Amino acid sequence: MKSSRRRLLIICVSLMLGMLIMVAVAVMSYQANQAEARDNFEVIGRGDIQTTVMTTGVLQPLKKISVGAQVNGQLKKLYVKQGDKVDKGQLLAEIDPVIQKNELRNAEAELNSNRAQVQASKVLLRQYALTLKRQKKMALDGAGIPSDLESAQADYDMQSEQLQMDKSRLVQAEISVETARANLGYTRILAPIDGEVLGIIIQEGQTIVSSQTAPTLMVLADMSVMRVQTRISETDILKTHPGQPLWFYVMADPHRRYESIMGIIQDAPDEALRESNDNSGIPKQSAAVYYNGEFNIANDQRRLKTSMTAEVFIIVDQAKNVLRIPLSVVGDRDAQGRYQVQVWENGKITDRLLELGIRDNHYAEVKSGLAQGDQVLSALPYQGDADASQ
Missing domain, CATH: 2.40.420.20 (conserved putative lor/sdh protein from methanococcus maripaludis s2 fold)
Structure with a gap:
């Protein structure tokens, strides 16, 4: 009897445990289904x-100037180094001015000689004028000789022309002095803009020859405003126009976002503009056509550098x-x-x-x-x- 009750109790406990397990499984299954849902x-x-057109661009300073030399000579002194900030008119470098000084002295001597020649021609012209006046008076009185009057007239006319020639030479001498003085000034290389020195091409002591082209001494740039030059695909060109908002980041700092407005978009690709110099008459079409677009961005913190690559997103709708x-x-x-x-x-x-x-x-x-x-x-x-x- 006791064994029957024990078996019944065991069966009841087993049933209750099974039901508890089934409830637990059902609850877990329900929670899993809810999480899955x-x-x-x-x-x-x-x-x-925002609907955007994505393109790439290259950063350049809005103002970038190659500073060259206009006279020959040895680079005597460099007053700046790469990275220096400079003001407009600041002395950057100096070329040995000996040759230009001598040229100026020769030009000034030639000018003085021509001035003296003009004065001498004026004095002689006045003398011929008096002689001509006297011969004319004698001819009126009937005491003159016709040949003397003709000779006096010829001397006066010839001297008048000589004076004009001397005055022309004087002008040429004045021009020579101005040129020589300018060349002497060119031995002092001054900064044409406010900015900073991006790079120096030449070294102190190097000889500069500027007979054909002005050799570049250094490159200056105003880095406060940068220009981004983009290439817009032919498939996207009709979606874009000047004045559209845009944003971009540079490859060196993809987490920093810069915002600007599209400035200008070129109406013809570079390839088409170069073809205008081709006289063959045969149009040339490349596989891909791109149009140039440009916009500016302030760079007060100088984080943007020359030739950085930018990923540009032009907002065409939003x-x-x-x-x-x-x-x-x-x-x-x-x-x-x-x-x-x-x-x-x-x-x-x-x-x-x-x-x-x-x-x-x-x-x-x-x-x-x-x-x-x-x-x-x-x-x-x-x-x-x-x-x-x-």
Whole structure:
């Protein structure tokens, strides 16, 4: 009797443990299904959408000047080094001025000689004028000789022409002095702009020969404003125009965002402009066509450097605080231009048709078909879950 009761007790305990285990498994399964369901839908919310055209650009200073030498000679002294900030008119370098000083002295001596020659010609002209006047008076009195009058007239006329020639030589001598004085000034290389020294090409003691082209001594740039030169693809050129907002980052600092406005866009690609010098008459078309665009960006902190590469995003359309949906949950488009999505509501899956507006790489604007807070399925739950919900 006691053994029967013991067996019955054991059976009851076993049944209760089995029921507890089944309840625990059911609860765990329900929680897992709920977690899975939460992972299978996206909640519709609001946000900003930007449609952009992406391109690359290269940074250059807005003002960059190659400082050259206009006279020959040995570079006597450099007064700056790379990286120095300079002011407009500051002395940068000096060329040995001995040759230019001697040229100026020769030009000034020639000028003085020509001035003296002009004065001598004037004195002689006055003398010839008096002689001519006397001969004319004698001719009127009948006491003169015609040949003497003719000779006096000829001397006067010849001296008048000589004076004009001497005056022309004087002008040429004055020009020579001005040129020599300018060349002497060119031995002192002055900064043409405010900026900084990007690089120095020549060294002290080096001989400069500027007979044909002005050799570059150094490069100056105003780094306070940078110009970004971009290349816009033919497929995107009609979407872009001057005045559009944009943003970019440089490869050296991809986490820092810079904002600006598109400045100018070239109406013809570089290849087409170069073809204008080709007289063959045969048009040449490359595989890819790009149009140049430029915009400026302030660089007060001097973080942007010359020749940096920029990833540029030109904003061609945008919407602020609109209802939006992830593109990953949007289905196929029908004949009326609407898109199908599946919405999880009241424990069931229902189909919706949406009208969408602008889009970017992640979201699309919802024009109609959804409300804020709707739960759109990004993946179907297990079939068993769907059956259970029904």
